[in-house]
Amino acid sequence: MxxxxxxxxxxxxxxxxxxxxxxxxxxxxxxxxxxxxxxxxxxxxxxxxxxxxxxxxxxxxxxxxxxxxxxxxxxxxxxxxxxxxxxxxxxxxxxxxxxxxxxxxxxxxxxxxxxxxxxxxxxxxxxxxxxxxTPEQDDLSGLTPRETDILELVALGCSNKEIAEQLFISEGTVRNTLSIILDKLELRDRTQLAIHYWRRS
Structure with missing residues (x-):
């Protein structure tokens, strides 16, 4: 070996x-x-x-x-x-x-x-x-399906451009949606979003 x-x-x-x-x-x-x-x-x-x-x-x-x-x-x-x-x-x-x-x-x-x-x-x-x-309990139920899709791709390390291409939307829409997700989850940046996603149940 x-x-x-x-x-x-x-x-x-x-x-x-x-x-x-x-x-x-x-x-x-x-x-x-x-x-x-x-x-x-x-x-x-x-x-x-x-x-x-x-x-x-x-x-x-x-x-x-x-x-x-x-x-x-x-x-x-x-x-x-x-x-x-x-x-x-x-x-x-x-x-x-x-x-x-x-x-x-x-x-x-x-x-x-x-x-x-x-x-x-x-x-x-x-x-x-x-x-x-035994993961930590974090609730994503307040997000729409599209917001959840974008959050998942952020957690996988995708850039705004890559997210836009995969979901067939504009980069501007990705940026705006990310701002909404950050507000809803009361988080500061993409890193915190990724950590929040992976800690969910």
């Missing part, structure tokens, strides 16, 4: 390379420190699995995952992170990650989960699963 480790902490990369290479069926063939380098290493090495951190300088792990899965859908990506908030989990899985594992995972358990992932079964840490199954 060929693995690429992606993390902006060199110590994490080297530790994982050392520990996973002790497994007879695993080989860490490359490391990367950000999303752009991860894409480059993937193109050069074409691994079986990528262990991907989420928060990194420049291109983050979720953006990198989305691009890698678009170009090399056969590459399996496991998110490896300290963050288990619902927004990051859902965005990572939507981007194409097949698993979500915490850095606190024991190496022996990590190796077994990677084998499970390689067999075609998705893997989500039990603590992460609890986060997904």
């Amino acid at each position: 060929k693995i690429i480790v992606v993390d902006d902490d060199p110590l994490v990369c080297q530790s994982l390379r050392l520990l996973l290479s002790r497994e007879s069926d695993m080989e860490v063939i490359a490391i990367a420190s950000d999303g752009e380098e991860a894409i480059q290493r993937c193109a050069e090495e074409l691994p079986d699995i990528m262990l991907m951190d989420i928060r990194m300088p420049g291109m983050d792990g979720i953006q990198a995952t989305r691009q890698i899965k678009q170009r090399w859908p056969q590459v399996t990506i496991m998110m490896l992170t300290t963050f288990q908030d619902e927004q990051n989990i859902r965005l990572a899985l939507l981007a194409g990650a097949a698993g979500y594992m915490l850095k606190s995972t024991q190496v022996t358990s990590m190796a077994q989960q990677l084998r499970t992932l390689a067999s075609g079964t998705s893997v989500v840490d039990v603590n992460v699963l609890k986060t997904l199954t």
Whole structure:
């Protein structure tokens, strides 16, 4: 099993390379420190699995995952992170990650989960699963269907232009509707809108 480790902490990369290479069926063939380098290493090495951190300088792990899965859908990506908030989990899985594992995972358990992932079964840490199954209660019932559609596309990271193209409306209409949504939900900006959306029940 060929693995690429992606993390902006060199110590994490080297530790994982050392520990996973002790497994007879695993080989860490490359490391990367950000999303752009991860894409480059993937193109050069074409691994079986990528262990991907989420928060990194420049291109983050979720953006990198989305691009890698678009170009090399056969590459399996496991998110490896300290963050288990619902927004990051859902965005990572939507981007194409097949698993979500915490850095606190024991190496022996990590190796077994990677084998499970390689067999075609998705893997989500039990603590992460609890986060997904007990979300915060946020009500969107006050929004119209069109407002809800726009909010969902904002949460997926779409620009006003992309939203307009997908919904066949003008960018001006998107901007005006976003202002209405912000007023209704008493939120400040697009980031808060995205977080609000992913925390809903």
